[in-house]
Amino acid sequence: MSQDAIVGPxxxxxxxxxxxxxxxxxxxxxxxxxxxxxxxxxxxEIIRMRDITPxxxxxxxxxxxxxxxxxxxxxxxxxxxxxxxxxxETDSSRIIxxxxxxxxxGIIVDxxxxxxxxxxxxxxxxxxxANDDQTEFVEAVAKRDAELxxxxxxxxALAA
Amino acid sequence: xxxxxxMSQYVDLFLQEADEQIEILEQETLKLEEDPxxxxxxxxxxxxxxxxxxxxxxxxxxxxxxTHEMENVLDQLREGRLLVSTEIADALxxxxxxxxxxxxxxxxxxxxxxxxxxxxxxLQGFVNGSSAPAAANTAPAAASGRQEESLSxxxxxxxxxxxxxxxxxxxxxxxxxxxxxxxxxxRAYMVTGVLTExxxxxxxxxxxxxxxxEKFNLQxxxxxxxxxxxDELLAQLKGISEIDSLVLSPWSAEAAxxxxxxxxxxxxxxxxxATPTAPAAPAAPAAPTAKASSNDANKxxxxxxxxxxRVDVTRLDALMNLIGExxxxxxxxxxxxxxxxxxxxxxxxxxxxxxxxxxARITSDLQDQIMKARMMPIETVFxxxxxxxxxxxxxxxxxxxxELVGGETELDRSVxxxxxxxxxxxxxxxxxxxxxxxDTREQVGKPRQGRxxxxxxxxxxxxxxxxxxxxxxxxxERIRKKAVEKGLLTKDQAERxxxxxxxxxxxxxxxxxxxxxxxxxxxxxxxxxxxxxLQRLGGLIDLExxxxxxxxxxxxxxxTLAIIRGLLTKVGEQVIVLPLGSVxxxxxxxxxxxxxxxxxxxxxxxGQTLPLVRLNDMFAIQSREDSTEDGQxxxxxxxxxxxxxxxxxxxxxEKEVVIKSLSRFCGEVxxxxxxxxxxxxxxxxxxxxxxxxxxxxx
Numbered sequence: 001m002s003q004d005a006i007v008g009p010x011x012x013x014x015x016x017x018x019x020x021x022x023x024x025x026x027x028x029x030x031x032x033x034x035x036x037x038x039x040x041x042x043x044x045e046i047i048r049m050r051d052i053t054p055x056x057x058x059x060x061x062x063x064x065x066x067x068x069x070x071x072x073x074x075x076x077x078x079x080x081x082x083x084x085x086x087x088x089e090t091d092s093s094r095i096i097x098x099x100x101x102x103x104x105x106g107i108i109v110d111x112x113x114x115x116x117x118x119x120x121x122x123x124x125x126x127x128x129x130a131n132d133d134q135t136e137f138v139e140a141v142a143k144r145d146a147e148l149x150x151x152x153x154x155x156x157a158l159a160a
Numbered sequence: 161x162x163x164x165x166x167m168s169q170y171v172d173l174f175l176q177e178a179d180e181q182i183e184i185l186e187q188e189t190l191k192l193e194e195d196p197x198x199x200x201x202x203x204x205x206x207x208x209x210x211x212x213x214x215x216x217x218x219x220x221x222x223x224x225x226x227t228h229e230m231e232n233v234l235d236q237l238r239e240g241r242l243l244v245s246t247e248i249a250d251a252l253x254x255x256x257x258x259x260x261x262x263x264x265x266x267x268x269x270x271x272x273x274x275x276x277x278x279x280x281x282x283l284q285g286f287v288n289g290s291s292a293p294a295a296a297n298t299a300p301a302a303a304s305g306r307q308e309e310s311l312s313x314x315x316x317x318x319x320x321x322x323x324x325x326x327x328x329x330x331x332x333x334x335x336x337x338x339x340x341x342x343x344x345x346x347r348a349y350m351v352t353g354v355l356t357e358x359x360x361x362x363x364x365x366x367x368x369x370x371x372x373x374e375k376f377n378l379q380x381x382x383x384x385x386x387x388x389x390x391d392e393l394l395a396q397l398k399g400i401s402e403i404d405s406l407v408l409s410p411w412s413a414e415a416a417x418x419x420x421x422x423x424x425x426x427x428x429x430x431x432x433x434a435t436p437t438a439p440a441a442p443a444a445p446a447a448p449t450a451k452a453s454s455n456d457a458n459k460x461x462x463x464x465x466x467x468x469x470r471v472d473v474t475r476l477d478a479l480m481n482l483i484g485e486x487x488x489x490x491x492x493x494x495x496x497x498x499x500x501x502x503x504x505x506x507x508x509x510x511x512x513x514x515x516x517x518x519x520a521r522i523t524s525d526l527q528d529q530i531m532k533a534r535m536m537p538i539e540t541v542f543x544x545x546x547x548x549x550x551x552x553x554x555x556x557x558x559x560x561x562x563e564l565v566g567g568e569t570e571l572d573r574s575v576x577x578x579x580x581x582x583x584x585x586x587x588x589x590x591x592x593x594x595x596x597x598x599d600t601r602e603q604v605g606k607p608r609q610g611r612x613x614x615x616x617x618x619x620x621x622x623x624x625x626x627x628x629x630x631x632x633x634x635x636x637e638r639i640r641k642k643a644v645e646k647g648l649l650t651k652d653q654a655e656r657x658x659x660x661x662x663x664x665x666x667x668x669x670x671x672x673x674x675x676x677x678x679x680x681x682x683x684x685x686x687x688x689x690x691x692x693x694l695q696r697l698g699g700l701i702d703l704e705x706x707x708x709x710x711x712x713x714x715x716x717x718x719x720t721l722a723i724i725r726g727l728l729t730k731v732g733e734q735v736i737v738l739p740l741g742s743v744x745x746x747x748x749x750x751x752x753x754x755x756x757x758x759x760x761x762x763x764x765x766x767g768q769t770l771p772l773v774r775l776n777d778m779f780a781i782q783s784r785e786d787s788t789e790d791g792q793x794x795x796x797x798x799x800x801x802x803x804x805x806x807x808x809x810x811x812x813x814e815k816e817v818v819i820k821s822l823s824r825f826c827g828e829v830x831x832x833x834x835x836x837x838x839x840x841x842x843x844x845x846x847x848x849x850x851x852x853x854x855x856x857x858x
Contacts, residue, residue, distance in 0.1 A: 053734065053842060053844065055829055055832065056779035056829070057779070057780065057829060058826055058829060062826060064843075065845075066843065067837050067841055069485070070481075070484065072823070072835045072837065073823060100825060105823070105825055
């Protein structure tokens with residue numbers, strides 16, 4: 001993903017064409033060495049890092065505002081939100097613009113890998129009891145080849 | 161009655177029209193008591209009639225029934241068999257309330273649910289009680305004269321159609337209704353509705369009013385320009401039931417005089433399709449707008465229909481946003497141009513700069529135009545007032561004369577939308593608390609009728625709205641007392657307040673001086689909300705009062721909430737925009753002249769001590785280290801007579817900025833009212849200067 005990739009729902013899924021009811025097209029991204037996924041229908045676009053204007057006196061995970069073609073949208077640092085170690089952004093860092101309850105919101109991730117179709121049979125919902133920072137926002141875990149993809153509950157991750 | 165046609169596409173159109181007609185009903189009914197002329201009754205009658213027609217056509221039987229009864233009463237009034245009384249006016253106003261309710265309910269998809277049997281009975285009571293003609297049989301039926309007019313195409317109509325035909329070909333549609341059709345006007349209304357929507361309807365023969373009153377037989381003509389091709393149009397019209405034939409043909413002036421009179425033909429062969437070569441056109445006594453008496457005087461004026469288009473407001477908003485983006489890019493290009501200019505010496509760069517400045521002119525014209533398109537007269541807000549004041553005055557037993565001045569003053573839709581409630585609140589206060597009851601007024605030597613004046617006018621880039629009454633005024637002494645009672649002030653503090661300062665306390669929360677809590681106002685929630693709402697809009701509210709003489713509230717609001725002129729300041733590495741309207745002056749003060757009082761920093765400016773607020777502290781932004789070397793930049797900002805100094809690290813310049821609201825995602829951010837995008841593409845925050853001044857100078 002070296003280009004300023006714009007990934008929209010129109011991009012074909014790269015894997016399985018078999019349609020189960022619960023198959024999920026997912027945008028897979030990296031965060032702190034692990035793979036995470038967001039439902040592709042929530043993703044508007046993926047943009048490169050750009051200047052972020054901080055907003056004073058807001059919660060720590062709200063990094064500020066960016067200019068998205070003349071609109072100003074708030075950007076959330078997912079590492080801060082999930083209580084992960086905060087690191088400098090790199091060249092591969094991206095902002096995923098998603099639809100949230102209060103309009104568009106950008107979330108900063110380490111890198112965006114690909115769009116995949118996760119097969120329903122490989123998705124396991126996580127027990128809802130867990131409530132530490134890192135698991136609070138997890139909706140399910142999917143197995144893909146040898147890798148685990150944590151599916152995020154976006155609404156909870158972006159809720160105040 | 162149910163048409164096979166899918167009505168849903170007409171519902172919006174219907175609701176829009178219903179709103180307009182109800183508005184007319186209300187406005188005119190309110191004036192009726194003072195001035196019951198037959199013209200006015202005619203207007204009201206027509207509005208009720210239009211509503212009846214369209215609601216029937218849409219199948220809203222409840223609304224149709226109510227308007228029908230209204231119509232009966234109005235008819236009696238019009239013919240002088242009933243006289244206008246307060247009871248009748250009240251009943252009519254209640255009907256309008258009911259109609260509004262129905263509109264709301266229809267809009268929500270619930271149909272015209274409402275039980276108005278009591279109202280209907282009341283209306284019927286008026287009509288039945290008046291079977292004997294009243295003594296004052298003044299107004300002859302205004303409508304009756306019309307039937308006698310000759311059934312030939314009026315020369316004015318031919319003239320105006322001829323002129324319109326020079327711009328675009330005119331087509332005519334001949335509609336023949338089924339002889340069994342029970343609601344001819346409803347069918348006609350649906351046909352003209354479709355034509356108005358997809359094409360430009362120029363005229364109907366007979367006129368629209370006559371169609372509505374069913375003053376036609378089974379055929380009528382509609383003349384129009386533009387719109388879809390014949391087949392397509394016919395397909396759209398086919399869905400309307402009870403129509404026997406539809407014949408489309410081009411219209412030409414030459415053919416016009418040789419027309420057969422429709423009524424005869426219709427009686428002879430109601431179902432026969434008319435020959436397309438002989439377009440029929442019976443009389444149109446009242447040709448629509450075109451009164452082009454001097455034939456070739458002005459072709460513009462000759463186009464028969466009105467020169468306005470209805471546009472969905474969301475489209476205007478979208479347009480406004482796009483222009484906002486254009487303005488941002490324009491600034492960006494200008495900046496790139498000047499950067500290139502300082503690096504290279506190339507004639508192309510000069511050409512670029514020239515082009516950019518041309519684009520700048522165009523975009524700002526564009527901006528002006530779209531701003532104008534979004535402007536609405538404040539009348540739309542004022543129109544609610546007479547009714548409210550009337551009801552309130554009745555309830556309180558007061559006699560109030562409301563004067564509205566400057567209703568034509570225009571301001572942006574965004575402001576119109578939010579200004580209504582605050583104004584209404586102040587108005588209620590004036591009637592409830594401000595004005596005395598008639599007896600008291602008489603005792604103090606005032607006319608029994610109290611006077612409330614609402615006046616709007618433009619002032620610079622602002623709109624100023626005044627609400628004044630000639631009531632008892634506000635006693636500063638009472639406010640001082642009350643503030644102490646409420647624990648807002650100590651006795652000492654209260655005594656030190658100037659009269660003006662004391663008056664400001666009516667804007668504090670939980671403050672009400674009304675002796676008793678009334679249903680109308682006086683719960684002590686209100687003026688504080690009014691003020692904070694206004695301030696959020698960048699507006700100001702002030703009041704002047706004189707005990708025994710009256711009170712005057714003055715509101716000052718920006719014309720638009722979309723664009724402001726801003727002073728760009730540097731705070732740390734960030735640019736913070738201060739609305740220029742709040743900026744009083746900018747200073748560079750020596751660091752030593754900043755003093756400290758009670759650990760709060762102040763500066764002394766021409767003998768006045770101003771609190772100094774460091775924006776970098778306020779916004780937790782790291783200050784630049786070199787910033788204090790040659791002194792401190794201070795922007796003096798003000799709200800009404802309050803002044804404070806804002807310490808910033810540098811001044812960048814003055815720019816027009818497009819305001820973007822902060823995403824709700826961020827919540828309420830103290831001190832920040834919004835954001836904007838600068839010429840370099842970066843986002844800058846806009847400071848809520850009014851909020852800061854209020855907080856810091858309190």
